[in-house]
Amino acid sequence: MSAPLVAVAHGSRDPRSAGTVHALMDVVRASRPDLDVRTAFLDLSAPRLGDVLAGVHQDGHDRAVVVPLLLGRAFHARVDVPAAITEAARRFPRFDVRVADVLGPDPRLDRAAWRRLVAAGAEADDPELGVVLAGAGSSHAPANRLVDDVAARWRAGTRWAGAVAAFAAAAEPDVPAALARLRAAGARRFAIGAWFLAPGLLPDRIVEQARRHVADPLIAAPMADDPEVAELVLHRYAEVAELGAPALLPQAL
Structure with a gap:
């Protein structure tokens, strides 16, 4: 059985933000209906990453892959995500949580942003x-x-x-x-x-x-649920879950 994909976004007080992230993950699910796909947030929106990882563990899974919905390796990728993974490892020592790379850079993001600009x-x-x-x-x-x-x-x-x-x-x-x-x-x-x-x-x-x-x-509108962004999320997941890559250490983010 494939490891669940836990996508984690920044979070925002603006409900449009969470709604857009959920729409993106609906595109991911449509592309991989066989995959358990869950959505989490680092701050300001629910559910939080730690709670979602706890839910994955409680549902009987012994591993998960976290895909940060982050465009670069800024503070959230370098600090917040590793902290949440470290806390999950402390709570569930036998739970293997692997972290995929952030989304950017990648040509698919360039093309998604370009399409939004052309549409405008x-x-x-x-x-x-x-x-x-x-x-x-x-x-x-x-x-x-x-x-x-x-x-x-x-x-x-x-x-x-x-x-x-x-x-x-x-x-x-x-x-x-x-x-x-x-x-x-x-x-x-x-x-x-x-x-x-x-x-x-x-x-x-x-x-x-x-x-x-x-x-x-x-x-131009944000990249949101562009199909190539969804494809990129699954690519980042596959780099870790399906290709046998080792878990990324927090400092590698």
Whole structure:
């Protein structure tokens, strides 16, 4: 029997966020109806990761695979997830909990964010378009560089006036600074791409800032339940559960 897949997301006070995560996991379940798929959150939403792992154990499973629904290896991946796994190991010493890698970087995320941007009305051959790829932001610089790298690939593959990353918190540039940079590069129309899985406080902050500084920007939706995101979740699971990979130590995250 396959180990249950426990997907863990940030959590948010905004109910749209949890609803979007559940919708993503419904796509995962539809792709793998044979697999026991459960959803957990690190904070602010229920059920919490520790409670879900306890439930998996109580249901008679001796192992589980945790897949962090995180776009990079920032604080949650490096601290919160390992802490929850360590606590589960303390409570259930014979329970084998393995942790998959975070979702990013991966080309499937790039394509999912691109599709959302195109759906919002962005065109690759518009030389007057400036695109901000907006992410949460982190004090962990490599997590921010992932967003910079995606924006650079978009910039190289289009005729846009420019494409730059911006962040809602903890990193620079912010959205107003990114928009100013694009305007200086010749942009006359603007679009906001979403390096977010789900709606919530930070994506709303990004949109509010953009609308204060430019008229009628194109606004891409979060990646949410894009089929390639669901495919990526299952790929991360398979890397650990089905290919015989060893458990990741907390410090490896």
